[in-house]
Structure formats: C-alpha cells, structure tokens
Amino acid sequence: MDTPEADQAEQQDRADAAGTERLEKAVRAAETALIEFEIAVETFRVEVENFSRLHHQRLGPMYSRLDELDAQIAEAIAARTQDPEDVRRADEARAIVMPMPAVEELFHGWIDSDGLSPEAAAMLNEQPVQPPSRVRPGEEARRAYRELVRKVHPDLARDDAERERREAFMVRVNKAYTSGDTDALRQLAEEWAAGPVPAQPPPSRNEELYLRLEWLAQRKEMLAAAVEELEGSAIGAMLRMAPDDPDALLEEIAEQLLGQVSERESRLAELHASAAPAAPAAPATPAAEDAPESETPGAQ
Template sequence: MDAGSAQAGEESSPGSEESSRGSEESSRGRAAGAETGEGPARAGAAGEGPAREEPGTERLEKAVRAAEHALIEYEIAVETFRVEVENFSRLHHQRLGPVYARLDELDAQIAEAVAARTGDPDDIRKADEKRGAVLPMPQVEELFFGWIDSSGMLPEAQAMLNEQPVSPPSRVRPSEEARKAYRDLVRKAHPDLTQDEAERERREAFLVRVNKAYADGDAAALAALAEEWEAGPLPEPLAELLRSEELYARLEWLAQRKEVLAQMAAELEESAIGAMLKLAPDDPDTLLEEIAEQLLGQVSERESELARLRES
C-alpha cells in the first residue's frame, strides 16, 4: 500500500517485509524437501499446535505462519484506511456541504450583479449558468421522500441502505483505544487463521460485528467483543495434519488474497477522499478544520466582492 495513505501506509510495510521473508523461507523449505528424497511430508495446520517433525516441512510451516500474519496486518491497514475514507466523506458532506452551497450562491449573485451592470450577452449567459448550478431540480425530494436531492442520494440514506448509523461519525479517525482493540481482535479472530470451515464461518460472523464497532468508533463495544472472544469456544485441532502440498497451496492462496487487498487499497488511495487524506496522514480530523477555514475565507472574500458590486 502507498506509504502516503493515512493508516494503511504505516501498517502495511511491516507486513510486506514479512511476506517477502515468508516467500524466501518457502523456497528454502521446498528445496530442503527435495534434497531429502522423502515422500510428501505432513505438517500441522498453522496456529493449531506443534506439527510432527518431518524433514522439509518446518520452514514451510514457518513460511505459512509468517504469510498469514503478514496478510492479516495488511488487511487491518486496508480496513482502517477504508473506515477513515468513509468517515471523512460523511463528515465532509455534513460539515462543509452548507459552506459549498453558500459559495455557489455567492458566485451566482456576483455573476448576476456583473451581468446587470454590463448587459453583455456573455455575462448574462455566465450568470444563467451559475444560477442554474444553484437551483435544485424541482420536486425531486418529494419523489424519493427526502432520500435524494439534486446532487444524488443523501449520506443518511446511503447509511441506512448499508446498515450503518444514520448519524455521521463524531470524527474521521476512531480513538487510539478503539484502534488498538480493533487490531488486537482481528489478529486473534481472523478467519484466515483456521482451516476448519465451521470455525472459519464463526470467525467471519464475529469479525462483521468487530468491523461495525470499529467503524462506529465504539471502544466500549470492542471491549465487550474482546471479552466475548476470550470466553468463547476454542477452535478444535484438525483431525489430520496438512500435507506439504497443501501448505504450498495455502501460500498461493495467501498471495492471491494479498493481490485483492492491494487492489482495494489502490482504489481507496486513488479516490478523491483518499487523495485528500494523504495531505494529513497523522491527523485527518484537523484537515477538515483547515478546509473549513479556507472555505470560510473564500465566503468572506466573495461577500466583500458582492458588496462592492452592489455599491458601485
């Protein structure tokens, strides 16, 4: 992930290094197995207790574990950045939408004042264009019961359709307490840490709740989920140990999953909001305040310009 992204950048680099080390160890493990002349080796599932000692599998098991943990760290980085992009978008619309609307109205009034003074057809055309950009489409709100306006679906409506809180978040980046609890929970409960299908489904359902609590910035809910996880059933070990061929397949799957996450990360970074967040990777909430100050300054300048035009 790009080092410039707010959260993904600072957390993905260690994962990338671990993944590289894992790939190197995988290659060495493959070579070691070939030199022994043994048949297919048997190894324990990653994270499921000690495996039976057989030539050529110890390094391969380590490579799988390293790749799994690297993937989880990268996924945490992508998800935390996605939450920040979404929160920034909603807060930007809530806090700055009225300011943008005020700027559009002032631009229209200035253009109309200029056109009234000059009578120039080109100035009149520009004034009409500015005014047309401000006026809402008639009766659109009534058609969709207030869920959509002339610029598209309202954030509150989008939140309801996506089963998110209707009220915008209080800040772009959740608190450090929530972020730490979230990372710890994902590292413990991630579905990729098990090969058992039933246990994987249980973990996936649990992480849906974890992701929602983090997106809400709800540290208390995350703490309750941490207690629930600690008190929950431990995954049972697999009945059979994984063969070395399956471990190689596991490494290939992890690499493919990393490619999917990398694509998601790239799309987030290339979005308009993602690009804005790169301007303030350490404190995106302050960036909103700075943008608001700049916009209010532009409003003041336009109000002064409009006053001069009307007085002259």
C-alpha cells in the same frame, strides 16, 4: 534388517515431512502478514470514510454557500453588462445550485416500493443488463423450456441432495426463459444431459498449502488495489496532506472556506452598490445676488 529400498523410502518420507513443515511455516507467515495488512487497510478505509462524512457535514454548507454566492455574483454581472457570455456564465453558475431531483426521478423507474428492480441490481453489481425483448418468449424458447423442465423438475428427485441440485438448476432455467434466451436454454439442456460433474479426489496436504499460499497472494493483491484506489481518491489525497492530525486539516479547510465566503459576500455587496441608481440631486438654492431686493422700512 532394513533394506536399501526401505531406507530410501524413509529418507523420502523425512524429506517430504520437512518440505511440508516449511510450507506450513510459509503459510503461517503469510497469514500473519496478511492480517496485519488487512488491519492497516481497514484502518485507512475507516479514516477515509469518516473524513468524507465529516467533510460533507461540516463543510458542505460552506461549499453550498460559495456556490450560491458565485451564482449571485455572476447574475449581478450579467444584469449589469447584458453580455451574452456573462449571461451564459450566470446560467451555468445557477445550474450548479439547482435543487437535486427526487430519488425516483434519478432512477427513472429502476426503484419502487419493493426496492431495486433486477436490472438496477445488475447495474449496481456491474453485471450485464439484459431486459426481456418481449412480453412472451418466442415459440422456440417456450418449447425448449417445456422439454427441459420435464427432465429437471425437482419433483423427480429421489433424495434431498438430488432435489437441492434440481432446484438450483431450475433457477437457472427459469432465468434463461424469462429472458427468452434460447441459446442459454440449449446450453443448459446439454449441461443437464452431461450429468453432474464427478467429485474430484481431495488434494494432498502440500497441494492444500500451495493453494492457500496462492489465495493469500491474490488476497494481498486485491487489498493493495483497494489501497491504491483509496489513496487516489480526493479524500485520500487530502488525508495524505495531514497524516498525523486529519481533524486539524478539517478545521483549516473550514477557515479557508469562511474566508472565501467573506470575500464573495463583499464582492456581491460591491456589485449591488454600484448597480444601485444614484440619488436625485437636491434643488439648487438661489444665490444671494440673484434674490429680489426687498424694501427695507425707512429706506429712501
């Protein structure tokens, strides 16, 4: 015969099972919605990237031509007026079309035949750059390093798992020593002395589902931020102008640029024509009344 306690436990189990089922349905719905959102985001990202590439390939030469014509127009005006302000504008216009520096000039030693230096890689990954302050770390850092290595060296491991843990820890130790960071070495020593973090008991099914829902929500927020950044870019703004046919927008912009090039060329031609020296005047032909009278045969 079932006891009231047994009935109550059974009802609780059914309630827990129903709650877990609802969580599982919520997770599946969130996963499906996130997949569709990711598809939309990736589709838009590809369109932005392709539009940017085609914009550069097809229209880049036109923009370069416009910059060159603007520089030549400004230089022609400055040559004619000799006004310091016009000269300044001409210099600024010419600076826009100056040749790009070489890659090694841009990176100033950050890149070599082996690729990016650690400092450059850190900069690109938005990590703090901490170049070493001196060739040889200080005596305190050296002493802390030697003491720590004697304790954590991988050769002291008793099994493969322990060796793997020690090798990963040694990477951090070597990095701190390379930077001469005594504080970091001290913290690593304290961490090693405390021992490995004890394994946590596995979460329950409901805890797993809640964690999954939390991750899905964070992922959606990250994708929404990426979409906002794409839409806020210059290319994204241009794509919003022609969501149905972005290729036609490229053609329209190309036509507009061609018209601007034609206008600049006409303006430059006018400036050159007005600056050309005037042709010397032809010598005047003597008037008939000023010509000396010639004797006509038979005249009296």
